[in-house]
Amino acid sequence: MSKVHVKVDDNVYVLSGKDAGKSGKVLAVNPKTGRVIVEGVAMATVHKRPRTAQDPGGIIHIESAIDASNVMVVCDKCKRPSKLEVRFDAKGVKARHCKACGAKISVIGQEK
Ligand SMILES: [Zn+2]
Structure with a gap:
């Protein structure tokens, strides 16, 4: 059971931090730490050494994890960052x- 209210593929709005006001898709959720990775948010610059021919190294930009409490799920219908309510439908x-x-927003309890 995870206490994180967002899931992979959710569209979320960032409430705080340097990327406050941005929105993006959730790429990963870590239920243990309660942190999420959001596409294009909290980009960090990493200087990488070349390791193989396929990995030329150099400066790359990757998303870093932010706390799930700093994001709100954006509703597809009303297009607003929304509070979610878990309930049974009809x-x-x-x-x-x-x-x-x-x-x-999405059905829950379908995944493991
Ligand atoms: Zn809505």
Whole structure:
């Protein structure tokens, strides 16, 4: 069980840090640390040594993890960063819903 409220592929809005106001797709979630990696957010510059012919090294930019509490899921329907509500829909399926407009964000409990 993870306490992280966001999942991979969620579109999220960044609330704080140097990238506050940006939004992007969640690339990875670490439930142990409660941190997430968001596409294009918290970019860090890494100077890499060449290791192999396929890995020329040089300066690369990679996303670093940010705390999940600093992001909000963006609702597909109302396009706003929204609080989520977990409830059962009319069919008895447990899902995350946008608190603002009620749209279903995603079904939960399907994955391990
Ligand atoms: Zn909504």
